Amino acid sequence: MSRTSARETAMKLLYEYSITGTLCKDSLENAPDALGADSLDENNLLYINDIITGFPGKCDEIDGIISSNSKSWKLERIAKVDLAILRLALYEILYMEDIPQKVTINEAIELAKKYSAEKSYQFVNGLLGGYLRNGGPEK
Known part of the structure; x- marks a missing residue:
């Protein structure tokens, strides 16, 4: 399956984190079909695992950037x-150097269009674009 599907799954896990305060690999292993992960290939599962294991230690930094x-x-x-979409996008921007920033922002906008309120994509785009214009990391 595509990286887009993997991003959706990662976003769902980060959404769960924003509700429960925990980011658990068990969610991915116990209910892959509910998360949309049942058809992901090895590379995309590694991508999700990177986020699951890396995000909790970076949450304060990422939330500080959002704030x-x-x-x-x-x-x-x-x-x-x-919040889940922004956290995912900022994690990619900051810690996944192999993913172009433009791709990350475009994918975040598409996730917002699909899963959030009608104009949320504008908020997501504005926040991420503003961060990059105002000194975000260069890639």
Whole structure:
């Protein structure tokens, strides 16, 4: 399956994290069909595993970036789906150098269009674009 499907699965796991406060590999192993992971290949499962194992230690840094780039929106007020999408995108931008930033942003916008409110993609695009314009990492 495609990296897009793997991103959707990773976003669902990060959504779960935003609700429960835990990011658990068991979710992926016990309910792969519910997460859309039942048809992912080895490379995409490695991508998801990278996020599952790496994100918890980077959450504070990533949330700090979201907070400092979301004008007049506190982290608690951001919709959980949007938060999961932003966390995923920023994890890719910061720690997955093999993925072009433009691809990450485009995929984040598509996830927001598919899973979030009607205009959430504009918020996601604006926050990520603003972060990169204002000193985000160069790739």
